[in-house]
Amino acid sequence: xxMLIHAMGEGPPVVLVGGGLTGWLSWIPHQERLVTARRVxxxxxxxxxxxxxxxPVPPGYSVEMESAALGAAVxxxxxxxxIDLVGWSYGGFxxxxxxxxxxxxxRTLTLIEPPAFWVLAAAGDPAYEEERxxxxxxxxxxxxxxxxxxxxxxxxxxxxxxxxxxxxDLPQWPVWLEHRRSLRGQFDAEFGYRGDLARLQTFDRPVLxxxxxxxxxxxxxxxxxxAETLPDARILELDGGHxxxxxxxxxxxxxxxxxxxxxxx
Numbered sequence: 001x002x003m004l005i006h007a008m009g010e011g012p013p014v015v016l017v018g019g020g021l022t023g024w025l026s027w028i029p030h031q032e033r034l035v036t037a038r039r040v041x042x043x044x045x046x047x048x049x050x051x052x053x054x055x056p057v058p059p060g061y062s063v064e065m066e067s068a069a070l071g072a073a074v075x076x077x078x079x080x081x082x083i084d085l086v087g088w089s090y091g092g093f094x095x096x097x098x099x100x101x102x103x104x105x106x107r108t109l110t111l112i113e114p115p116a117f118w119v120l121a122a123a124g125d126p127a128y129e130e131e132r133x134x135x136x137x138x139x140x141x142x143x144x145x146x147x148x149x150x151x152x153x154x155x156x157x158x159x160x161x162x163x164x165x166x167x168x169d170l171p172q173w174p175v176w177l178e179h180r181r182s183l184r185g186q187f188d189a190e191f192g193y194r195g196d197l198a199r200l201q202t203f204d205r206p207v208l209x210x211x212x213x214x215x216x217x218x219x220x221x222x223x224x225x226x227a228e229t230l231p232d233a234r235i236l237e238l239d240g241g242h243x244x245x246x247x248x249x250x251x252x253x254x255x256x257x258x259x260x261x262x263x264x265x
Contacts, residue, residue, distance in 0.1 A: 001058070003069035004044040005077055009035035013078040014260075016042050017070065020090030020186050021154075022179050023048030026246060027088075033253055041077045043070060045091055047189075051146075051182030061185050063193045067097040074098070074105065082107035084260050088245060089113055089158070090186055093193075100199045108260060109203075111226070112210040112245050113219040118195045120218075123225050131218045132191055139187035151180040159215040159241040200229040207233040208259045210252070212244035 005015075006024065014034060018024035024042035034040045046069055050057055058065075074083060085106050087095030092114030099106045120128035138157065141150050152167050155176060161167050167176070207230050211223045219242065227233045236255050240247025 001046050001065075001069055003046055003066075003073040004049060005041050005073040006031075006044075007039060007041040007077055008032075009037075009039045011038040012260075013081075013083045014038050014040045015074060015077065015083050015085050016040065017085070017087035017091035017095045018042065018044055018048060019088045019092075020045060020047060021160075021182055022175060023091075023182065025175070025179075026243075029249060030245070030253065039078075041073075043073055043091070045094060045182075047090075047184065047186060048179065048182040051179060051184060054181055057185040061189060063093060063097050063189050066094045066189075067101060070094055070098050071102060071105075081105075084108045084110070086110040086256070087112065087114065089242065090115060090190075092116070093190065097193075097195075099205065100195075100203055103203055103205060106205050108206045108208070110208040110210065110256060110259065111223075113212065113215060113223060113242055114226075115190050115219060116193075116195075116222055116226070117190055117218070118193050119197070119200070119222055119225045119229070122195060122197045123229075125221065125225065127218050127221050135187055135191075139191070142183050142187055143185060146180040146183050148177060148180070151176060151183070154183055157216065159212070159219075160243060162241070163214075197229050200226065201231065204231050206259070206262065208256070209233055209235045210244055211235060211237050212240045212242055212247070213237060214239075215242045215244075 016027040024044040027042045031040045085095050092111040093116045099109045155161050155167050209223045227235050238244035238248040245252040
């Protein structure tokens with residue numbers, strides 16, 4: 001399958017990989033602002049496009065399949081040299097796998113709360129099995145059709161909804177509902193992925209890890225283990241639950257530009 005990519009502008013190349021619910025849609029305002037000084041591409045995860053088209057995920061669907069498609073899209077966008085890669089949520093997981101597989105193609109890596117639960121398993125963190133058991137019922141429901149009730153459970157798990165707020169009362173709900181089938185197969189892909197910490201320890205590119213205040217604790221733990229293991233990583237904490245780069249877009253873009261222009265980069 002081919003991963004869709006939308007590019008604009010001129011200058012140093014940046015690729016923004018969409019999350020697993022609304023995909024590249026959430027990166028539109030960021031692309032429009034970054035494009036004044038950079039060539040910026042938004043990448044659409046395969047699972048999101050399949051969901052919008054109401055097509056099932058293919059047999060053997062995996063993070064590695066998405067990562068390979070991202071690699072082909074990056075090659076089309078920027079055939080040679082390194083890019084600055086930014087991924088949110090599931091898109092952050094895909095970006096991490098791509099970066100570890102193709103470190104020579106990545107100049108810097110920015111990850112916003114990736115659900116890379118494998119790092120907890122590799123570190124022997126008990127949160128891995130606890131979260132897997134907790135999410136198993138929802139994962140089973142997300143293998144076929146996705147109902148409004150399933151979507152509600154997911155956005156609450158992912159801390160995309162403020163406490164004590166009904167998802168249906170938010171202006172984003174109709175967009176989430178339209179994209180709900182994008183969630184099919186994602187938990188299976190996340191928990192089916194196997195990795196080891198040695199790959200992280202040898203990745204020497206600068207990494208910015210972003211977490212949102214009030215987000216899901218297990219996602220914060222993933223960020224913390226990544227920060228402890230990667231040789232050159234730092235954590236940025238913003239408001240906004242699981243969507244800090246949207247809620248605090250001005251601060252996020254300021255910090256991102258500062259990171260991309262940092263010493264030696």
